[in-house]
Amino acid sequence: MNITMVLILSIYGIVRKPNLVKKLIALTILGDTANMFVIFIGYRLIYPVIPPVLPIIDQNRLIEFLEQAVDPLPQALVLTAVVIGLAVNCLIAFAIIQMYRLYGTVDVRKIFEKVFPEERV
Amino acid sequence: MISLRILVFLIMFSSIIFSSIILTILDIFPPQKDVRPLGKYYLNYSYFEHGNITRTAKSPEAVTAIVWDYRGLDTLFETTVFFLAVMGGLTLFRVEKADLSKTRIKYIGMTMIVKQATKILAVLIIAVSASIALHGHLTPGGGFQGGTALAIAPLLVLAAYSKYILEEHGLTYLKAILIRSISLSMIWIVVLMPALNGYNLMQNQPFYPGEIFNQLISGSLFFYNLLEYLAIGMGFTAVFLYLSIPEKIYLEELRSIESEKG
Numbered sequence: 001m002n003i004t005m006v007l008i009l010s011i012y013g014i015v016r017k018p019n020l021v022k023k024l025i026a027l028t029i030l031g032d033t034a035n036m037f038v039i040f041i042g043y044r045l046i047y048p049v050i051p052p053v054l055p056i057i058d059q060n061r062l063i064e065f066l067e068q069a070v071d072p073l074p075q076a077l078v079l080t081a082v083v084i085g086l087a088v089n090c091l092i093a094f095a096i097i098q099m100y101r102l103y104g105t106v107d108v109r110k111i112f113e114k115v116f117p118e119e120r121v
Numbered sequence: 122m123i124s125l126r127i128l129v130f131l132i133m134f135s136s137i138i139f140s141s142i143i144l145t146i147l148d149i150f151p152p153q154k155d156v157r158p159l160g161k162y163y164l165n166y167s168y169f170e171h172g173n174i175t176r177t178a179k180s181p182e183a184v185t186a187i188v189w190d191y192r193g194l195d196t197l198f199e200t201t202v203f204f205l206a207v208m209g210g211l212t213l214f215r216v217e218k219a220d221l222s223k224t225r226i227k228y229i230g231m232t233m234i235v236k237q238a239t240k241i242l243a244v245l246i247i248a249v250s251a252s253i254a255l256h257g258h259l260t261p262g263g264g265f266q267g268g269t270a271l272a273i274a275p276l277l278v279l280a281a282y283s284k285y286i287l288e289e290h291g292l293t294y295l296k297a298i299l300i301r302s303i304s305l306s307m308i309w310i311v312v313l314m315p316a317l318n319g320y321n322l323m324q325n326q327p328f329y330p331g332e333i334f335n336q337l338i339s340g341s342l343f344f345y346n347l348l349e350y351l352a353i354g355m356g357f358t359a360v361f362l363y364l365s366i367p368e369k370i371y372l373e374e375l376r377s378i379e380s381e382k383g
Contacts, residue, residue: 001140005133042160045152053261054168054181062169071160072167072183079188080199083265087206090360094210101371 003040006033020096020106024089031085035078042074163187175324179331180258180339188263189345193323197312200349204305207356211298214363216374226367228283239281243274250274254350258339264346268353275358284365297359304352311344 010033013026052072054065096106103111144150156164166176167183178186188196230236254267278287315324329340 001137001144005137008133043152044154044156046154051261052164052167052183053259054183057168057181059169062165066156066161066164069156069164069183071156072163072187073157073160075184076187076192077195079184079263079265080195083199084202087203091206091210094213098213101375 003033003037018108020099020108024092024096027092028085028089031081031089035081035085038074038078038081042071044070163191174326178325178339178342179337180342181337182258182260184261185257185263185342185346186339189342190323190325193312196345197308197323200305200308200352203353203356204301207301207360210360211363214366216366216370225285226369230282230286231280235281239277243277246274246277247271250354251350254346255343257346258337258342264349265353267346267350269357271350271354272357272361276361279361279365284362287362292358292362294359294362297355297362301352301355301359304348304355308345308348308352311341311348 007030010026010030014023014030017023017026046068048068049070050065050068052069052075099111100106103114105111163186164183165171167178167186168181170177178190180186180190250267250270250273252267253262253270254264257263257267275287275292312323315328316322318328320328323341325340325342329344330338331340332338
């Protein structure tokens with residue numbers, strides 16, 4: 001429920017804020033919250049819970065390890081998702097800096113007026 | 122009297138607390154107490170063979186085995202996407218007409234205390250990042266995490282001293298991009314080598330050695346972690362070097378483009 005509210009807030013931030021930098025911040029929050037949601041799916045609510053790393057290499061302890069370890073698959077998928085989100089955010093940040101140099105402003109409405117001077121919304 | 126924003130926030134907050142209490146009391150979606158069968162399979166076969174050597178990854182860390190061995194093609198193309206994004210960013214910032222080496226802004230750096238601390242910290246950061254990356258098959262971490270930590274050391278030197286000190290000591294744009302491209306092509310070579318010798322593409326276990334000199338290296342996982350560490354670290358260093366070009370050069374570039382057009 002908490003995660004749904006943060007997702008709704010970040011989508012509101014992307015749509016309604018006219019500043020480009022604030023849109024980028026809201027996009028980062030959206031990506032991080034979605035990754036957090038995937039990690040919560042793989043958790044187990046039992047008492048002695050360990051990460052999926054074999055502490056002592058011994059075949060007799062394998063059954064005990066299987067009963068206590070957390071699911072490793074969502075964590076691996078989130079690693080890939082974090083890197084791709086980072087790459088996209090990095091490229092958007094470069095584009096925002098170049099747009100500021102060319103147009104002199106970071107406000108979406110003013111850039112729209114400079115690029116299409118005849119249209120009126 | 123109360124504005125619309127405050128009302129919306131109050132509604133959201135109370136609905137979170139209310140729904141959490143209701144869902145916990147009625148026990149509607151209980152969290153799981155047992156791992157899915159697919160996760161159990163990966164945990165089972167991650168180090169021990171159980172009879173078939175092509176199913177194991179010989180690594181006690183299940184997450185690294187999934188990322189580079191069981192779902193290795195995902196990670197390979199994620200690295201390529203990162204490479205393309207950095208390439209696109211560096212293209213946006215290219216400098217053609219102005220001369221990069223002519224303009225040198227006088228910047229003496231921060232105070233003596235910061236400089237002395239940076240000398241110690243930069244070396245420590247490089248050592249810690251190498252440990253995170255190269256032990257990726259034993260502890261949580263791996264190539265990507267170590268790479269992002271490696272890029273912090275040139276950034277510290279850039280902030281405390283200046284960019285020109287970094288370039289005088291040998292870390293130019295060209296070297297960073299060259300190391301990154303060589304590491305990425307070597308990752309592709311490590312991917313293709315088992316296929317040329319009769320196994321599948323990106324196969325880990327019967328082809329690459331599991332132990333060298335009695336130390337566990339988990340086959341190809343060690344090489345992937347090392348090459349990814351170098352590639353990501355040098356990619357971020359190139360990004361930081363391009364971001365710290367002084368703004369005067371871009372204004373000069375734009376002015377020369379305008380005068381050429383008009």
